[in-house]
Amino acid sequence: MEPVSRRSFLSKGSLGAVGAIGALSAGPVALAAMASGVEEPLSDEEVSALTGPLFLHVRDAASGEIEVLVDESSVVFKDPALVARMLRASK
Amino acid sequence: MSSHREAPSISKDPVADNTDTYAFVTPDATVTIITNYVPAEVPAGGPNFYEFGDDVLYEIHIDNDGDGRPDVTYQFRFATTIRNTDTFLYNTGPITSLDSPTWNRRQTYSVTRVDETQRERARTTLLASGVPCPPCNIGPRSTPDYPALAAAAVTSLTGGGWVFAGQRADPFFVDLGSIFDLGTLRPFESLHLIPMANASGVDTLKTSNVHTIALRVPIAALTRGGTVPTDPLGAGSVLGIWGSASRQKATVRTHPESTHSAGPWVQVSRLGNPLFNEVIVPMADKDRWNALPPSADAEFAKYVAQPELAKLLPVLYPGVFPHLAGLTADRADLLAILLTGIPPGIIPGFQNFTGSTQADMLRLNVAIPPAAAPNRLGLVGGDPAGFPNGRRLTDDVVTIELRAVAGVTYPLIDHGFVPDAAAGAIEDGTFGHPGRTLLNHFPYVGTPYSGYDVPAA
Numbered sequence: 001m002e003p004v005s006r007r008s009f010l011s012k013g014s015l016g017a018v019g020a021i022g023a024l025s026a027g028p029v030a031l032a033a034m035a036s037g038v039e040e041p042l043s044d045e046e047v048s049a050l051t052g053p054l055f056l057h058v059r060d061a062a063s064g065e066i067e068v069l070v071d072e073s074s075v076v077f078k079d080p081a082l083v084a085r086m087l088r089a090s091k
Numbered sequence: 092m093s094s095h096r097e098a099p100s101i102s103k104d105p106v107a108d109n110t111d112t113y114a115f116v117t118p119d120a121t122v123t124i125i126t127n128y129v130p131a132e133v134p135a136g137g138p139n140f141y142e143f144g145d146d147v148l149y150e151i152h153i154d155n156d157g158d159g160r161p162d163v164t165y166q167f168r169f170a171t172t173i174r175n176t177d178t179f180l181y182n183t184g185p186i187t188s189l190d191s192p193t194w195n196r197r198q199t200y201s202v203t204r205v206d207e208t209q210r211e212r213a214r215t216t217l218l219a220s221g222v223p224c225p226p227c228n229i230g231p232r233s234t235p236d237y238p239a240l241a242a243a244a245v246t247s248l249t250g251g252g253w254v255f256a257g258q259r260a261d262p263f264f265v266d267l268g269s270i271f272d273l274g275t276l277r278p279f280e281s282l283h284l285i286p287m288a289n290a291s292g293v294d295t296l297k298t299s300n301v302h303t304i305a306l307r308v309p310i311a312a313l314t315r316g317g318t319v320p321t322d323p324l325g326a327g328s329v330l331g332i333w334g335s336a337s338r339q340k341a342t343v344r345t346h347p348e349s350t351h352s353a354g355p356w357v358q359v360s361r362l363g364n365p366l367f368n369e370v371i372v373p374m375a376d377k378d379r380w381n382a383l384p385p386s387a388d389a390e391f392a393k394y395v396a397q398p399e400l401a402k403l404l405p406v407l408y409p410g411v412f413p414h415l416a417g418l419t420a421d422r423a424d425l426l427a428i429l430l431t432g433i434p435p436g437i438i439p440g441f442q443n444f445t446g447s448t449q450a451d452m453l454r455l456n457v458a459i460p461p462a463a464a465p466n467r468l469g470l471v472g473g474d475p476a477g478f479p480n481g482r483r484l485t486d487d488v489v490t491i492e493l494r495a496v497a498g499v500t501y502p503l504i505d506h507g508f509v510p511d512a513a514a515g516a517i518e519d520g521t522f523g524h525p526g527r528t529l530l531n532h533f534p535y536v537g538t539p540y541s542g543y544d545v546p547a548a
Binding site: 073 | 339340341343351352353354355356
């Protein structure tokens with residue numbers, strides 16, 4: 001995954017930021033890859049599957065707990081590294 | 092008001108504000124359920140006249156096993172379209188039909204039924220889509236035959252029944268101006284702590300509109316096992332009913348005219364028994380109550396058991412309610428009426444008990460047929476077809492609940508308790524406003540007031 005600067009994070013907006021973790025809903029394998037810091041590029045199919053907004057809600061920065069809001073559902077997972085990158089990007 | 096602007100958060104979100112819920116048995120073994128939203132609409136409120144929210148999930152819930160959770164839910168989702176982007180007007184000529192080309196901004200909606208069972212995942216069934224709402228009632232030039240427009244918007248549902256969604260005259264009646272002025276009841280205000288001359292009640296909502304969702308469906312579509320109960324004392328004869336509105340968990344505004352929402356639906360408003368959140372739940376807990384399901388209402392039972400209003404009446408009307416002032420026991424009568432239903436054996440031939448789960452729902456015994464001559468005081472007036480057995484449009488729920496809180500129903504629990512004479516007489520004096528008309532057919536709620544005619548010259 002390419003580093004997320006404040007400028008690139010903000011310019012990508014919610015959809016861009018979400019695109020990077022849209023694969024999380026794919027299941028435990030994707031979650032494990034995210035937790036390890038290794039992220040496979042999204043396939044065209046995965047990108048096209050995202051047809052609406054997807055939001056991230058950092059529920060607990062200390063534990064890295066994030067809630068992904070997409071369609072009419074939510075997925076909660078922990079990724080302290082991603083939370084750290086987002087927080088630092090927002091400074 | 093019953094639940095118009097009754098909680099701090101929802102008072103800032105009128106499109107999602109569930110103001111009243113009604114449920115009553117109708118002919119041909121059907122039940123009609125009405126939920127109203129968008130409180131205190133000013134009829135002339137153009138050019139952006141009132142409408143449902145495209146970003147709101149409106150629901151009617153039915154509990155048929157007494158656990159305070161929905162077994163059947165009807166969901167309503169709205170979509171708005173603008174026909175002419177070059178005008179600021181709602182309509183550019185008379186609206187004579189639901190497809191009039193001069194009607195610029197219109198809404199349609201879908202109806203989905205959700206069946207929840209313990210043995211399987213929720214089953215959803217689309218009952219109707221693209222159903223048109225009628226326009227708002229603008230005036231004699233814009234909506235020259237409003238009743239015909241509304242009648243055309245009554246739509247049959249797959250599986251039986253009818254649905255209607257659109258503007259109607261608010262059927263609720265209450266004297267807000269006096270009640271919120273330190274609990275004044277104008278017909279009795281000479282007895283108030285700060286006395287004034289007695290006066291007639293003023294119906295604050297007598298020319299207000301609301302947005303109504305009305306559903307008439309077979310009883311068998313709602314009961315456990317698909318039965319049509321005929322024994323009022325049978326356990327399966329009582330339905331718990333309430334309305335709600337929900338918004339998605341997150342919304343982002345990317346441009347002034349563009350918003351995006353995602354995430355699960357979060358309930359922001361609900362309504363079962365009239366006035367429950369309004370006058371029972373303290374202000375600090377009202378938003379929380381709106382977000383919870385009825386199955387969680389045990390935490391609010393303490394407010395029913397010791398209602399604040401029962402303590403205020405003897406203070407606001409010195410010497411008028413001495414027996415009420417001495418009543419310190421928990422109000423088992425109110426707990427039954429509002430949270431569990433009235434068990435068999437209390438009132439001969441009647442019950443609307445749903446079990447021990449404390450849940451604020453309208454409880455409708457569908458085995459009790461409609462009354463030939465409805466009494467506005469419902470069960471308190473000897474009419475078992477009325478509130479708190481469901482709720483009809485004509486039930487004077489303000490008076491019924493005022494009198495119940497004042498002690499008239501406590502002898503059901505304690506035969507030795509003698510209510511104060513005033514308890515059986517108090518009312519806000521708004522029943523029977525001459526301008527308030529209802530239909531004698533579905534959707535029953537009256538034609539909305541037009542912006543041209545209200546306020547009158």
